[in-house]
Amino acid sequence: MTAPDSNGTPMVRFENVTKSYGSFVVLDGLDLEFGAGEKVAIIGPSGSGKTTVLRMLMTLERINDGIIWLDGEPLTHMERDGQLVPANAAHLRRQRGKIGMVFQHFNLFPHMNAVQNCMEAPVTVLRMPKAEARARACELLEMVGLGDKFNHYPGQLSGGQQQRVAIARALAMRPKVMLFDEVTSALDPELIGEVLNVIRKLGSELDLTMLMVTHQMGFAKEFADRVCFFHSGKICEQGPPEQIFGAPENERTKQFLSAVLEAT
Amino acid sequence: MVWDWSYALSILPILAQASIVTIQATLLGFVxxxxxxxxxxxLRTSPLPIIAVPTGLVVEFIRSTPLLIQIFFLYFVFPEFGVTLDAFVAGVIALGVHYATYCSEVYRAGLEGVPRGQWEASTALNLSPFHTFRDVIIPQAIPPVIPALGNYFVALFKETPLLSAIAVMELMQRAKILGSQTFRYIEPITIAGAFFLVMSLIAAALIRYVERRIALRGIRP
Amino acid sequence: MAQRLLLVSTIMAFLAGLAIASFAGFREFLPGLLQGALITVEITVAGAVLALVCAVIAALAKLYGPAPVRWLAITYIELFRGTSALVQLFWMFFVLPHFGVRLEPLLVAILALGLNIGAYGAEVVRGAIIAVPRGQWEATIALNMSRAAALRRVILPQAFVAMIPPWGNLLIELLKSTSLVSLITIADLTFRAQQMNQTTFRTVEIFIIVLLLYLAISMIITVGMRALEAKAAGAVARGRAH
Known part of the structure; x- marks a missing residue:
């Protein structure tokens, strides 16, 4: 039940993390580790807190209790006078550079074309020269198979193409960890394959830690090193895909998987 | 020269009296x-272009030109046709007509918000256009737009000082005259301004309250 | 379609009015009135610039400022929306000198009207910023952009398009409210009309010409803002996700 170890410190570590909205507890004392280069699929029914895990790691939401560690350093906290205190904006910005995220609804910038979308953050955040940023943007767009769409605006692209631009945009920041939040849920069924192919390619060509919340059980089974099943803000069961999908032990996992498989 | 409380208190009754004229003009104008x-x-939502277009024209014309000019126009032009209007009456008519064009846009949004099916159901029940309007469409079109009408009620109230331009003895005119008599403008004009500020803040809070109530109840009364 | 029909008929009505007016004292009154109209346009343009600056600053302060700055912005917005432009104009014209602040009437006019429209504009700007989808903000965080960069590069360019139609309405309100400056001795279009009316008593002709001049200026504003909107919407609509 432990993460496959890759030389010592995990890339990401959740330590007793709690998140609640008012009296509604989304995550309850979560302990979880992801090793460097590990590919993890997070599954579970809606409202189980699986998306919240990614959103907290991206610091889109504050945690109420506990600590998240990233690459051996505290993410949600920082050290001051030998003590850990909640992180300030500067600390968050330093740490966030190691993480990239792809959203369910793409969230591309509608007033910029594909190349501009991929150049924006390298130029404004990393202060990269424009020519270099453009070269990197084009290279990444080629990699996701959009070499012929450089000057297209998001509105001129299909959902699958938009999502591939969004992946290139996140990669342009050279993150160590990539988060995929239900990236195929907003797509028409015939467009899902092209996005999953790109993710497969990243997995084999780049040295990335990849965490994905997904409803694509087939893809999770084939792609992930480990599958985490969430239920009511807790990890119910986790392990290699063969075990979770082949021989689940937990009653809830069994129920969820049989319900999902029945639907497809 | 600083604020003089005893002077301010001494002019308060006179200003209070003038504020009654302001409130009268507001209420009559808004009706x-x-x-x-x-x-x-x-008229503007009429299916007949011959009615809808000229109405739209008049509405746009009145909305695009200053209320002050319209007040002058009514006040000075009517006597040329032998109808001498009292300044107060001319002012109230100008205010009312000017804000009628704003209100008409609000009503229009309300009327267009009523689903087409309501018209079709009324036709299917063989209701006359008059009865359809009175019993089906208007009762559904008005409640959602009450807050927007309320905003224009406040806007009309705030514009009543314009009547001072044709010497109606409302609050601002009275404040200006007091100022010119004593050469102390600070107190009368500030009191008049504070009156408008307080009244419109109260009205805005009231509108927000009504808005919440309507939202809670849904569209139907 | 209906809007275009309306615009065409407004222009036709304008031309018809022009024809009528040209029979009646058009030559006699127009030069003087045009001088006044120039002042009206000047005040409108200067007021619009001031209003835009105030609106953006107040909106950003109300949305993102620290508490004291936020309260200052809210006070400004509520104070200037809670009273009318005329009250503000009179207060600056009659009361400020008693505090030792003596300003040119023209400056008072621009300040009062600009601050007044700016307060309404602040809510327009704020509303447009709030209306940008949350996901856009989240994307800028995921890309590690600073809040200033996110606003400048991502949020404001999208909010800008939504702001144009309400700003068109506000500019017409501004134009209309410039007529008030005639009450503080500025020789604008309304002031000239009043003056001519008192000397010639040819009320109908004078006021019809004046109304048409105001209509013409507001039509220029409407057409200009529509063109701006079409241009800006073209830039963003291309990109708006389905």
């Missing part, structure tokens, strides 16, 4: 605006 506005909205 005119609300009724004429509804009429304009119904």
């Amino acid at each position: 005119l605006a609300a009724t004429l506005g509804l009429l304009l909205a119904i």
Whole structure:
């Protein structure tokens, strides 16, 4: 039940993390580790807190209790006078550079074309020269198979193409960890394959830690090193895909998987 | 020269009296605006272009030109046709007509918000257009737009000082005269301004309250 | 379609009015009135610039400022929306000198009207910023952009398009409210009309010409803002996700 170890410190570590909205507890004392280069699929029914895990790691939401560690350093906290205190904006910005995220609804910038979308953050955040940023943007767009769409605006692209631009945009920041939040849920069924192919390619060509919340059980089974099943803000069961999908032990996992498989 | 409390207190009764004229002009003006506005909205949504287009023209014309000019126009032009209007009456008519054009846009949004199916159901029940409007469409079109009408009620109230331009003895005119008599403008004009500020803040809070109530109850009364 | 029909008929009505007016004292009154109209346009343009600056600053302060700055912005917005432009104009014209602040009437006019429209504009700007989808903000965080960069590069360019139609309405309100400056001795279009009316008593002709001049200026504003909107919407609509 432990993460496959890759030389010592995990890339990401959740330590007793709690998140609640008012009296509604989304995550309850979560302990979880992801090793460097590990590919993890997070599954579970809606409202189980699986998306919240990614959103907290991206610091889109504050945690109420506990600590998240990233690459051996505290993410949600920082050290001051030998003590850990909640992180300030500067600390968050330093740490966030190691993480990239792809959203369910793409969230591309509608007033910029594909190349501009991929150049924006390298130029404004990393202060990269424009020519270099453009070269990197084009290279990444080629990699996701959009070499012929450089000057297209998001509105001129299909959902699958938009999502591939969004992946290139996140990669342009050279993150160590990539988060995929239900990236195929907003797509028409015939467009899902092209996005999953790109993710497969990243997995084999780049040295990335990849965490994905997904409803694509087939893809999770084939792609992930480990599958985490969430239920009511807790990890119910986790392990290699063969075990979770082949021989689940937990009653809830069994129920969820049989319900999902029945639907497809 | 600083604020003089004893002077401020001494002019308070005079200003209070003038504020009654302000409130009268507001209420009468808004009654005119609300009724004429509804009429304009119904005419403007008419399926006949011969009615809808000229109405739209008049509405746009009145909305695009200054209220002050319209007040002058009514006050100075009517006597040329032998009708001498009292300044107060001319002012109230101008205010009412000007804001009727704003209200008509609000009503129009309300009328267009009523689903087409309501018209079709009324036709299927063989209701006359008049009864359809009175019993089916208007009762559904008005409640959602009450907050927007309320905003124009406040806007009309705040514009009543314009009547001072044709010497109606409302609050601002009275404050200006007091100022010119004593050469102390600070107290009368500030009191008049504070009156408008307080009244419109109260009205805005009231509108927000009504808005919440309507939202809670849904569209139907 | 209906809007275009309306615009065409407004222009036709304008031309018809022009024809009528040209029979009646058009030559006699127009030069003087045009001088006044120039002042009206000047005040409108200067007021619009001031209003835009105030609106953006107040909106950003109300949305993102620290508490004291936020309260200052809210006070400004509520104070200037809670009273009318005329009250503000009179207060600056009659009361400020008693505090030792003596300003040119023209400056008072621009300040009062600009601050007044700016307060309404602040809510327009704020509303447009709030209306940008949350996901856009989240994307800028995921890309590690600073809040200033996110606003400048991502949020404001999208909010800008939504702001144009309400700003068109506000500019017409501004134009209309410039007529008030005639009450503080500025020789604008309304002031000239009053003056001519008192000397010639040819009320109908004078006021019809004046109304048409105001209509013409507001039509220029409407057409200009529509063109701006079409241009800006073209830039963003291309990109708006389905």
